[in-house]
Amino acid sequence: MTRYKFESAEHELFRKTIRKFLAEEAEPNYAQWEKDHLIPLSFWHKLGEMGYLCPQVEEQFGGLGLDFSFGVIIQEELERIGSSLIGIGLHNDIVVPYIEAYGTQEQKARWLPKCVTGDYITAIAMTEPGAGSDLANIQTTAIRDGDHYVVNGQKTFITNGIHTNLAVVAVKTNPQAEKKHRGISLLVIEGDTAGFIKGRKLDKVGMHAQDTAELYFEDCRVPVENLLGEEGKGFIYMMEKLQQERLAVAIAAQTAAEDMLALTIDYVKSREAFGKSIGHFQNTQFKIAEMATKIELGKAFLESLIEEHIAGHDVVTKVSMAKYWITENARELAIQCMQLHGGYGYMEEYKIARRYRDIPVMSIYAGTNEVMKVIIAKNLGL
Incomplete structure (x- = not known):
């Protein structure tokens, strides 16, 4: 079953392939990378070998010439493993697009092929x-x-x-x-x-x-x-590219929220208290229902934004809304999901603990959520 309306059989196969790759190459090693405080360069090179670095780059420069929809899949599958992989998404969908959009042919030929292989990390x-x-x-x-x-x-x-x-x-x-x-x-x-x-x-x-x-x-x-x-146009270039950067943050936050909910549903079904699973308590059910509803709202909004962005529309106002609302929602979910995990949720061996500390910064980088509100208000004529 495809995740978005715009996904084709090709997208579905692409998602299945990268998910399998990450299950073998990233998931078993992620906890150690967290302890080492670094993702090894060898993993970057493996991503490059598989075509998961900058797939949007033109074929003449070593890329696959794919559109942003494939980048969305890569972002989501990386985030399902953990937020520490965000640097790969930044390389793919934030930094390299500057070179693609504003670089000369000579600059593209000099830098892009090595960005695709992972020899250059941007x-x-x-x-x-x-x-x-x-x-x-x-x-x-x-x-x-x-x-x-x-x-x-x-x-x-x-x-x-x-x-x-x-x-x-x-x-x-x-x-x-x-x-x-x-x-x-x-x-x-x-x-x-x-x-x-x-x-x-x-x-x-x-x-x-x-x-x-x-x-x-x-x-x-x-x-x-x-x-x-x-020269002198750097600020304009940054403003032009921040739309995709903030959309990428919203995609990561939405994926993290979905992952946290799935983890929590599994946990409350298996954890027992007072003779039954805590998923049978009305408070738990209401919290899960509230979170699931907000996640579905976020997903629907995000899907429409991705489609408009791929079509080349100016969605700065909506992207600012999504970046603000979806990251705030993910932060609230992290608190609720940890609470439903009880004491175990505060233990590093549980993924929800990692999510709890990883999520808050999403409302800060790529422009704080306060700045997002300023942009929204300004673009509404205030």
């Missing part, structure tokens, strides 16, 4: 210690010096920060621009560039296997030909 470096959602206020500079830009600054909370060897970096090429956002550009910086320094791997509350790091640039000389798109 990151998007926007956030700074003093600039999160306020992207126009970034302080990292890239000053032109002949045929190079000299980059200085710091980025933080960078997903894939430890593994990355190809980063799309938001910089100020014109720090004196009257309107701050017009001074921002995007540079692609390769990992072996002198002055590109990786800081510490950040110790997070959740998503332990996902490598998040600080990045530093100290007189980092980047060739002018690594400029992505036009």
Whole structure:
């Protein structure tokens, strides 16, 4: 049975294949990756060998030329294993699309084939210690010096920060621009560039296997030909690509919510108290019914959004709604599902405990939910 209306037999086979692959290669190893606080590079390379990295990339650059609907399947199946795999989705559906959309033919030929194989692992470096959602206020500079830009600054909370060897970096090429956002550009910086320094791997509350790091640039000389798109248009490019990024977050949150509900239903059926399963208690049944209803509402909304996005429609307002509502719903579900697991839900050996600590950040990254509400209100004419 297909999950979405737009799924064909080809989609169904694709989902079955990647689910089998992850059951063999990721699921048995995931707990160890969480303890190691890192996903091994060998897993990235296996994903590349199977065609699960950047399947949307054109065939001439090593990809499969598939549309975003296949990316949705990959995102969902990765999230079913665990949220620490989010860096793969970021590589596939957030960073590489910048190169596809704004890169020259030479840049695409240079970078995309290795993104498909996993030899390049990408990151998007926007956030700074003093600039999160306020992207126009970034302080990292890239000053032109002949045929190079000299980059200085710091980025933080960078997903894939430890593994990355190809980063799309938001910089100020014109720090004196009257309107701050017009001074921002995007540079692609390769990992072996002198002055590109990786800081510490950040110790997070959740998503332990996902490598998040600080990045530093100290007189980092980047060739002018690594400029992505036009100088001064970086802010516009980021705004254009945030629609898909926020949709990806909503997809992950929806998948996590569904997984938590399934885990909890299984648990309340088997766990007994006072001579019967706790699934027989009315309170449990009402909580399950409420959660199941919200999940179905989220799924219906998400399906329509995915279809509109694939069709090329502007769904910024709806995506902001989905990112806000679905992540909030997942966070509430995590609390409810842990409660229904009782004391066992607080034990690391139970997946619900991991979900409980992984879910909250979804309402923060890719633009906080408060920012989502600002966008919604603005686009409603307020």
